Amino acid sequence: MMDRVGRIKMPGTLLMGIGAVSELAKSVESLGGRRVLVVADPGIVQAGVVDKVNAVLEAKQIAVSVYDGVESDPRLEIVSDCAERARQAGADVLIGVGGGSSLDIAKVAAIVVRHGGPVQRFFGIGNTPGRGLPTIVLPTTAGTGSEVTPIAVLSDEAEKLKKGIVSDDLYPDISIVDPGLMVSAPPSVTAYTGMDTLTHAIEAYTSRYSLPFVDTLALEAIRLVGRHLRRAVSNGSDLEARSGMALASTYGGMCLGPVNTAAVHALAYPLGGTYHVAHGQANALLLPYVMEFNFPSDMCKFAEVAKALGEKIEGLSLRDAALASVKAVRELSIDINLPQKMREFSIPEDAIPEMAEAAMKVTRLLNNNPRTVRIDDVRRIYEQAH
Numbered sequence: 464m465m466d467r468v469g470r471i472k473m474p475g476t477l478l479m480g481i482g483a484v485s486e487l488a489k490s491v492e493s494l495g496g497r498r499v500l501v502v503a504d505p506g507i508v509q510a511g512v513v514d515k516v517n518a519v520l521e522a523k524q525i526a527v528s529v530y531d532g533v534e535s536d537p538r539l540e541i542v543s544d545c546a547e548r549a550r551q552a553g554a555d556v557l558i559g560v561g562g563g564s565s566l567d568i569a570k571v572a573a574i575v576v577r578h579g580g581p582v583q584r585f586f587g588i589g590n591t592p593g594r595g596l597p598t599i600v601l602p603t604t605a606g607t608g609s610e611v612t613p614i615a616v617l618s619d620e621a622e623k624l625k626k627g628i629v630s631d632d633l634y635p636d637i638s639i640v641d642p643g644l645m646v647s648a649p650p651s652v653t654a655y656t657g658m659d660t661l662t663h664a665i666e667a668y669t670s671r672y673s674l675p676f677v678d679t680l681a682l683e684a685i686r687l688v689g690r691h692l693r694r695a696v697s698n699g700s701d702l703e704a705r706s707g708m709a710l711a712s713t714y715g716g717m718c719l720g721p722v723n724t725a726a727v728h729a730l731a732y733p734l735g736g737t738y739h740v741a742h743g744q745a746n747a748l749l750l751p752y753v754m755e756f757n758f759p760s761d762m763c764k765f766a767e768v769a770k771a772l773g774e775k776i777e778g779l780s781l782r783d784a785a786l787a788s789v790k791a792v793r794e795l796s797i798d799i800n801l802p803q804k805m806r807e808f809s810i811p812e813d814a815i816p817e818m819a820e821a822a823m824k825v826t827r828l829l830n831n832n833p834r835t836v837r838i839d840d841v842r843r844i845y846e847q848a849h
């Protein structure tokens with residue numbers, strides 16, 4: 464039923480396919496760029512990915528500077544550092560290369576360069592002053608889907624919480640999704656970023672505010688993760704699996720603008736903010752527990768999730784079919800060697816009440832959850848996941 468008006472917006476241009484990185488110089492020129500700042504983290508530089516990107520640019524006489532100060536769960540200061548570097552370099556285009564953190568930093572720093580900070584004033588929905596410098600993003604993980612979202616997530620050290628900026632101004636001008644750039648992602652990163660994609664798709668598909676046209680993208684993303692994630696983790700050079708996961712990540716990311724995520728992401732925030740558990744890792748850990756809580760909200764949809772993940776649901780009761788989705792997610796997470804319990808990250812059990820209070824503040828996402836979540840529910844989910 465289409466009982467609400469949905470809204471979907473995309474980045475300016477999306478280039479996708481093995482070898483798409485070769486279109487980078489042309490993309491910079493199309494935005495009027497002659498002098499770029501590449502935004503990355505030290506790991507991506509070390510893996511040689513930035514050299515590959517720079518070579519494409521320098522071959523076309525585009526001046527390249529590199530900011531390699533991005534960290535995981537980036538603090539607010541990283542945005543101002545990066546913006547300062549862009550000003551010093553006289554950059555006219557910012558290019559984010561890496562995982563979600565590098566892409567998010569490039570997206571937000573572009574706005575700071577043009578409009579000034581402080582970045583705190585951007586938190587929340589629609590609080591940015593306008594579009595920033597032109598941005599191009601090249602994801603090297605599949606992933607956060609940041610390449611197609613109007614979202615950036617930063618760590619607010621003072622409040623020990625990860626906070627989101629949501630604004631159409633954050634859509635990159637050009638996104639280049641090249642599975643060939645993803646082969647250097649190590650197995651553990653491939654595993655948890657892939658589970659992040661799965662979480663985006665499952666949370667969007669089962670959201671209280673799901674939308675029919677987003678459902679199609681979400682279900683396909685779930686199917687692609689079910690089919691390709693184990694393979695991509697087992698053999699990073701498997702380009703067919705990397706392509707499947709790149710597509711899943713992009714579809715999953717496209718779900719985030721119009722529908723966004725729900726309780727899994729809200730409950731994952733304190734794990735990242737306080738205990739520095741990687742975003743995808745925290746989602747992977749919490750996903751089956753939150754699904755177990757949510758499945759009565761729409762058993763048909765959870766049964767569809769099970770089917771998309773390859774479960775045989777014929778002959779099962781609707782309840783068993785819906786619960787098969789939880790089993791499928793749990794088995795996938797185990798097969799790709801992800802930790803299943805919070806205690807494996809040295810999170811003390813007595814931290815749960817404080818974490819539950821922090822999670823309850825993420826109303827932006829909790830409001831989307833298909834089943835109403837109260838603080839007792841959050842505590843119980845954390846206890847089960849401990």
Ligand SMILES: [Fe+2]
Pocket residue numbers: 607659662663728742746
């Ligand atoms: Fe996510």
